[in-house]
Amino acid sequence: MNLLLNISFSSLARWIDLSLTNLLNNYMLVKAIEMVIAGLSLLVFLVPLCFFLGYMERKVAAFMQIRLGPNRVGPKGSLQIVADTVKLLLKEGLTPNASDKFLFNLAPVIVVIACMLVMAPIAFAKDFQLWDLSIGVLYISSVSSIGVIGILMAGWSSYNKYSLLGAMRSGAQIVSYELSVGLSIISIVVLTGSMRMSDIVLSQENGWWIFKGHIPVLISFIIFIIASTAEINRAPFDLAEAEQELTAGFHTEYSGMKFAMFLLAEYINLFVVSAIAATLFLGGWMPFHIGHWEAFNHVMDFLPSSIWFLGKTFAIIFIIMQFRWTFPRLRVDQLLNLEWKYLLPISMVNVLLVTIMAIMGWHF
Numbered sequence: 001m002n003l004l005l006n007i008s009f010s011s012l013a014r015w016i017d018l019s020l021t022n023l024l025n026n027y028m029l030v031k032a033i034e035m036v037i038a039g040l041s042l043l044v045f046l047v048p049l050c051f052f053l054g055y056m057e058r059k060v061a062a063f064m065q066i067r068l069g070p071n072r073v074g075p076k077g078s079l080q081i082v083a084d085t086v087k088l089l090l091k092e093g094l095t096p097n098a099s100d101k102f103l104f105n106l107a108p109v110i111v112v113i114a115c116m117l118v119m120a121p122i123a124f125a126k127d128f129q130l131w132d133l134s135i136g137v138l139y140i141s142s143v144s145s146i147g148v149i150g151i152l153m154a155g156w157s158s159y160n161k162y163s164l165l166g167a168m169r170s171g172a173q174i175v176s177y178e179l180s181v182g183l184s185i186i187s188i189v190v191l192t193g194s195m196r197m198s199d200i201v202l203s204q205e206n207g208w209w210i211f212k213g214h215i216p217v218l219i220s221f222i223i224f225i226i227a228s229t230a231e232i233n234r235a236p237f238d239l240a241e242a243e244q245e246l247t248a249g250f251h252t253e254y255s256g257m258k259f260a261m262f263l264l265a266e267y268i269n270l271f272v273v274s275a276i277a278a279t280l281f282l283g284g285w286m287p288f289h290i291g292h293w294e295a296f297n298h299v300m301d302f303l304p305s306s307i308w309f310l311g312k313t314f315a316i317i318f319i320i321m322q323f324r325w326t327f328p329r330l331r332v333d334q335l336l337n338l339e340w341k342y343l344l345p346i347s348m349v350n351v352l353l354v355t356i357m358a359i360m361g362w363h364f
Helices: 009-024 027-064 080-090 101-117 136-157 161-192 197-202 214-231 256-281 294-300 305-324 332-360
Strands: 123-125
Touching: 009 027, 027 080, 027 256, 027 305, 080 256, 101 136, 101 256, 123 197, 123 305, 136 161, 136 197, 136 256, 161 197, 161 214, 161 256, 161 332, 197 256, 214 256, 214 305, 214 332, 256 305
Parallel strands: none
Antiparallel strands: none
16 A cells, blocks of 8 residues: 555656667657657546546436436446447538538647647646646646637538527637636735646645635635636536527537537536646645644545545536536626626735735735
8 A cells, every 4th residue: 555655657757758768769759759658648538537527417417406317328327428429439420511621620629639738737646747837827827718719610610600609609708707717816826926736736735725815715716616617618607509599509510529529628628627726726636734733634645646636626526517407507698797797806806815915924
């Protein structure tokens, strides 16, 4: 058990780098192979993850609606999402005659790539991070904005009025709520004094920011959860895909594997948003520590860091999934009023309070 708990992924990465360098003796080729290995490792992690999240969402929906959910394919319906994936793979991918075929086929690829790139600075466990950028928070905010380009591209290239309207709604929604998400993140950057994700995690060694930062950080956390739910187009902010109004919104014309890529991106975004919230506000992979309580902190250290990270992340995912089956869908005017009249002003005042608190040293 002690051996398993002390595994260092950075040591594994150094061993791979040293082995490839000794074998090939070519810097550019070694880096290219390492990037391919990192990308394939990420895919191997994400595909089963999305299968699990699809199954989890159906079971959460069943729990909220007092029914069983999937229970035929596999034990307790656990293979239902696999059957659905096989169905999508076997379906023909249709492309409308009047569409811009190049952009139509490129759009789902951009959406998936954008959400996968965001995962680079996230620390999944101690010493387990693809890219520890000094501007990790800025990188996440910037790259996550690329996804809306793919959505707009999908709506416009489909040559369908419902797709175009859904894409325009999504664009307005994402651009609006990005402001509140950014201000919530700035609160943690102000308190930490760094944009590096590893520094933010280490700053919570003696307590998570949601506890150390008092009420202003709690407000930032609530705003982040609400705004990021809107940013990834999940209910009750799913106006871009409102079935009663727009058929399926920006992906109305998509079928087969291209449609599956949009579903894949939705679940990856759900995981990414929850992972960022867990990292910024709940300590990431850091166990629950209380100040100088050495005995208590030692007990908390018994669980591996990856378990702490995944536990916090899935707790937030469960909360976001509950939103879908608890609140009715907002109208367009209600959605924009919520951001511009409430969340954004509150976020601006809250950043000022956090700044004063950081300058005065009023946090724990």
